Structures are given as structure tokens and as C-alpha cells.
Amino acid sequence: MPGPPPVRPADPEEQARPQDTDPCAGVDEAVAGLGDLDNLPLAEHVERFDAVHTELTVALSSIDRV
Secondary structure, X not given: OOOOOOOOOOOHHHHHOOOOOOXXXXXXXXXXXXXXXXXXXXXXXXXXXXXXXXXXXXXXXXXXHO
16 A cells, blocks of 8 residues: 655745646645545544645645646
8 A cells, every 4th residue: 555645845935936837736636645544543634634735825826827
């Protein structure tokens, strides 16, 4: 079984920088990481939700390209 998807740092400076890739792809990847929450310890859920929150923030900050 593959491990969790990589988690992007929640660095505000990084979030403010324009993204070189499609922001929708990052959101889709992060949301896909929520699919196996039932199989993870509760303590690891926060990390997954933080990853989704970060990707949504990045996507919203680059809304002109979405």
C-alpha cells in the first residue's frame, strides 16, 4: 500500500508565490489523499487536511489561472 502523498509546507511565502503547474492538479492530488483516511491513525488526519488547505489556498491565490 503506498504511503501518504507528499505534504507541501504551509509556508506563507511559498503560498504567495505563483505556481508553475496547474493549481487544479495540486488540489485534485491533495483531495485524493483524503480517500484513505479510514485507514490512518486519527493523529495523521490533521496533516492530510492541512495539505488540502494549503493546496486550496495556493489555487485561490492564483485564481486568474484556474
